[in-house]
Amino acid sequence: xxxxxxxxxxxxxxxxxxxxxxxxxxxxxxxxxxxxxxxxxxxxxxxxxxxxxxxxxxxxxxxxxxxxxxxxxxxxxxxxxxxxxxxxxxxxxxxxxxxxxxxxxxxxxxxxxxxxxxxxxxxxxxxxxxxxxxxxxxxxxxxxxxxxxxxxxxxxxxxxxxxxxxxxxxxxxxxxxxxxxxxxxxxxxxxxxxxxxxxxxxxxxxxxxxxxxxxxxxxxxxxxxxxxxxxxxxxxxxxxxxxxxxxxxxxxxxxxxxxxxxxxxxxxxxxxxxxxxxxxxxxxxxxxxxxxxxxxxxxxxxxxxxxxxxxxxxxxxxxxxxxxxxxxxxxxxxxxxxxxxxxxxxxxxxxxxxxxxxxxxxxxxxxxxxxxxxxxxxxxxxxxxxxxxxxxxxxxxxxxxxxxxxxxxxxxxxxxxxxxxxxxxxxxxxxxxxxxxxxxxxxxxxxxxxxxxxxxxxxxxxxxxxxxxxxxxxxxxx
Numbered sequence: 077x078x079x080x081x082x083x084x085x086x087x088x089x090x091x092x093x094x095x096x097x098x099x100x101x102x103x104x105x106x107x108x109x110x111x112x113x114x115x116x117x118x119x120x121x122x123x124x125x126x127x128x129x130x131x132x133x134x135x136x137x138x139x140x141x142x143x144x145x146x147x148x149x150x151x152x153x154x155x156x157x158x159x160x161x162x163x164x165x166x167x168x169x170x171x172x173x174x175x176x177x178x179x180x181x182x183x184x185x186x187x188x189x190x191x192x193x194x195x196x197x198x199x200x201x202x203x204x205x206x207x208x209x210x211x212x213x214x215x216x217x218x219x220x221x222x223x224x225x226x227x228x229x230x231x232x233x234x235x236x237x238x239x240x241x242x243x244x245x246x247x248x249x250x251x252x253x254x255x256x257x258x259x260x261x262x263x264x265x266x267x268x269x270x271x272x273x274x275x276x277x278x279x280x281x282x283x284x285x286x287x288x289x290x291x292x293x294x295x296x297x298x299x300x301x302x303x304x305x306x307x308x309x310x311x312x313x314x315x316x317x318x319x320x321x322x323x324x325x326x327x328x329x330x331x332x333x334x335x336x337x338x339x340x341x342x343x344x345x346x347x348x349x350x351x352x353x354x355x356x357x358x359x360x361x362x363x364x365x366x367x368x369x370x371x372x373x374x375x376x377x378x379x380x381x382x383x384x385x386x387x388x389x390x391x392x393x394x395x396x397x398x399x400x401x402x403x404x405x406x407x408x409x410x411x412x413x414x415x416x417x418x419x420x421x422x423x424x425x426x427x428x429x430x431x432x433x434x435x436x437x438x439x440x441x442x443x444x445x446x447x448x449x450x451x452x453x454x455x456x457x458x459x460x461x462x463x464x465x466x467x468x469x470x471x472x473x474x475x476x477x478x479x480x481x482x483x484x485x486x487x488x489x490x491x492x493x494x495x496x497x498x499x500x501x502x503x504x505x506x507x508x509x510x511x512x513x514x515x516x517x518x519x520x521x522x523x524x525x526x527x528x529x530x531x532x533x534x535x536x537x538x539x540x541x542x543x544x545x546x547x548x549x550x551x552x553x554x
Contacts, residue, residue: 081151086123090192091116098411102382105268105351108408109173117202121149124194125187132196135184137526138171138237140164142181142196149199158207161200165525166216166240166282167233169208169275172201174266175522176402208278216285223247224539227310229296229481232260233521234316234512234528236280239288241532247539249287250310252294254480257347260318261513262521264347265339267376269383270405297484302508312507312535315495316528317481319513323474325368329425330471332433334360338373338472345380361386362467366436368422369472370394371518375405377470378414386468388414393421393441393454419443421454423461425469436466477514501531509535 094110095101101108112120130143141160148156161168177197185193223246228235231253239249257263259276284290296302296317305313322337324330341359344350350359365381367374370392381388390409392399395418399406410416419441426435440460443452476493489496489504494515501509511527513519 082118082122084122084124084126084150085119086125086187086191088119088123090123090195091120091198093195093198095408098413101269102379102412105383107272108269111205112198112202114206117149117154117199117206118152120195120199121146123187124150127186131184131186132181132194136181137522138164138529140181140200145203146194146196146199149203154203154206155211157199157203158211161203165237166286167236167279167525168200168204169279170233170262170271171522171525172197172199172204173271173275174262176520178402179520180522204275208275216282218243218286221246221248221287224311225250225309226312226314226535226539227252227296227305228314228316230254230260230316230318230512230514231258231280231290232316232318232512232524233262234524234531235260235314236283236528237525238314238316238511238528238532238535239283240286241529242535243283243286243288245536247536248289250289250291252296252299253290253292254295254317255347256292258290258292260316264320264343265373265376267342267346267380269379270376295480297481302481302485302488302505306507312509312539314501314528314531314535315481315503315508315510315514316512316524317478317514318524319475319516319518320478321476321493322471323476325422325471325473327422327424329427329433330469332425332427333431334362334433334467335425335469336471338367338369338377338470339475341377341470342373342380351380351384359384360468363387364466365389365468365470366391366422366464366466367470367472368392369474370399370401371472371474372401372405373475373518374470374472375401375409377472379409379412381468381470382412382414389417390414391417391420391422391438393419394451395419395443398443398451419454421456422469425466426463433466433469435463436469437461437463475513475518477517499530500534501527502534507535507538 124146132142145157145160181196182193225248228251231251243249258280322339344357344359348357361384365386365388367378367390378388378390420438423437423439425433428434440457441454444455447453482490495510497510501511509531511531512524
């Protein structure tokens, strides 16, 4: 007799992640989304249609075998599901939390044409958390790599996935990180209430077990140049330094005390733990905070300000439907008591006699024709200026690549600070590749990982053949 498998039930309602009570979570850095229960994971897995040609796999930037890992979950083989995911990604705990599945695998889910798509991201997270709780990770150890040396600059998502791919091909991989902690934007940009540090650290630890080496407090372009890395014996270099240079408001008063960029605000809190009593780099948060912007960084900054006891408003120059943040993050912000002020933009800031910000002048906006982003362009309404009291201002309006490495490597072709590459990540310099936000500008974790994977394959091909990849036509990534 063969094994009897549970009957699929695609018409079952899509399972919703349990979350902390809004009143509680607005006071704590604890993770908001609690993850599926085992019962929920079983119900959700049975919603999968087990398509013959699963479009979700092609839609996944890492091409994780989603169909197969969910098939294992149907029979309760959660460790097997984890193993299947791990064939393509060592970061199911990270990606299960921060990947925008709704734009990729879940958007392609055939069930979603008539019903809600399968909650693929939540199932990935469950498999990762179940394995972390009930299994050991000794199987990540590999024989000591003996192949060519490859340097990866920056320890963000692009470099981490490239390291995973390269070390499995026997390359000796070293990741150089400018900061004192690993993870790049995963560590300094994403709050622990969205991505707990123990999850991130555990998945980075797997790379160490596989043989990837890490050096922190090492700034390529200052501690050593790209050429000096080659001189030390590295045969290929991947640049994944991210986009850590914030855009400024460029309005009068932005140098007042209490005005931050989202990059500084989030880095101090997420990386330097400014929310803890006695922190070395505290953040001054007053009674009233205004966060300017509509992306995920704006939501993260606003939700932190709320947790630090401030009455918080997100000021956005377009309308609600033009927000770029994930719907889940917007909903969580609203549940936590954060206010939204749409169709408004700051004009100037006013301070008190001590140089502290105390008031913001804004102007009303109306939406015009679409701009280069495809969204309606905000147009100021003449004579609509008004003022609001404010004690803390956070500008979350975008960021660009940090220019340190580029300035130290003037022969590297860039466009407005972004490194120009081919589709495989090749720069104009021999055996120098790049990907992620340093190429794209501010983008997403999963697209950075896709870039890192493409570059790792290109590096492997180049080092295997000792020839440069054939495609040397440079195009600026959009």
